[in-house]
Amino acid sequence: MAASASWTSLKPSTSSGQVSWLRHRPLSAAFGVTNLSLGRHRDQPRRFIVLSMDAKPTILVAEKLGEAGVNLLKEFTNVDCSYNLSAEELCTKISLCDALIVRSGTKVSREVFESSAGRLKVVGRAGVGIDNVDLAAATEHGCLVVNAPTANTVAAAEHGIALLTAMARNVAQADASVKAGKWQRNKYVGVSLVGKTLAVMGFGKVGSEVARRAKGLGMHVIAHDPYAAADHARAIGVELVSFDEAIASADFISLHMPLTAATSKILNDDTFAKMKKGSESLMLHVGAALDVFTEEPPAKDSKLVQNENVIATPHLGASTMEAQEGVAIEIAEAVVGALRGELAATAVNAPMVPAQVLTELKPYVALAEKLGRLAVQLVAAISDSGEIKVEGRVKDGIPHLTKVGSFEVDVSLEGSIILCRQVDQPGMIGKVGRILGEENINVSFMSVGRIAPRKQAVMAIGVDEEPSKQSLMRIGEIPAVEEFVYLKL
């Protein structure tokens, strides 16, 4: 598979023996980064590019984040932990930040993106729901939004099981009764879970983990999820069924799907009527055991919450020490990766890339990045029109340069490369190799692309160490070498 940077091909003028993309321009002048003036045409003005790739980005952490996550951020970025900012303060600060990390308590509104004036590149939500982030505004301003969807999965599933067992055995009600000075053993006779059917509605990350645990309790578990893979369900020993079958055959129902138009009020008068007689219903989002509310906290006089058969917890699904630290690390990794331009597996406003595909794509992303660096450096040096074509491919997982201008080469894009334009003649590889060898510079590869025997050629030499200025100058002094440049990738 080939990848190509989008520069128009500059064809060498073979009739004149000239190569237009190198004409009249000292290649080395392009690389202000190394500040070398080693080209053959010393009378030409030098141009310098300052590549500030090493500058650390600044991240504003606007809500408390687990220490492990903050430490990870500090390794790669400047971290500004400023909590409880007013909307105005956030808008003022954001213009100095490349990324922002929030939990659910900070509103990342359109004004925030407008105030950032294009500097804000990533918003990280330490958790799952992104209701507090204006996604449309983020996308319009070219800002990636990432979340941390996996670290609290087990915590949420364990809370689901806690609610299931508490509901089956009236734990919360009995506790309140004892604390009120009563001893009502007959009133709080529970039901056993073993052998009962649990319908898991939404067989995603949390639903699957609830199913595994429920099977450990000896329950018969079925699931309804139109998008779940049958293989995955089978592997856990769960049967995927239709919505109606799930509702009709369950003793307990556990909801683990996102709130969408299709799932909103999914349990209603009709569905309650279809439920097995005497079934308990366990709902993490709405129902008899609740953890998440449309309005948080719910009204004090809420009939639902006040109902004696309802157990309510204050959105505790993700609230374990372990999950908090896990979420902090997950969001820190996602934000740092996104700032580095890596593909984000947890992007919310960009196509999600599954982890497996991400692994396969990784070398291609590296190839595109390296070709881009190479092209940018070359184009600044050699082309008044701002055009040059470089091509590459991934071979055995390693990015390779396969074409520069019209010259075909085969160069592993690792470490640094010396590119020479020269007249094709015997002994060139030996001459350059000897100069580098004398300085103990290890050559990782050499590749020559040429128009025709004894005509124009491009020699690419990969080096593991950076050659000294003297060695590079000696290469430039070889008579057949017309121009050359040292490229750091």
Ligand SMILES: NC(=O)c1ccc[n+]([C@@H]2O[C@H](COP(=O)([O-])OP(=O)(O)OC[C@H]3O[C@@H](n4cnc5c(N)ncnc54)[C@H](O)[C@@H]3O)[C@@H](O)[C@H]2O)c1
């Ligand atoms: N209470 C908490 O603190 C807490 C913690 C973690 C997650 N959550 C919430 O739990 C829910 C599930 O989280 P997750 O991490 O498992 O998400 P997930 O995306 O892995 O799983 C959701 C599943 O719901 C399924 N689904 C979508 N529409 C459906 C429909 N109409 N009928 C049946 N299934 C449907 C999807 O196919 C998916 O498999 C989310 O809403 C999440 O916000 C709450």
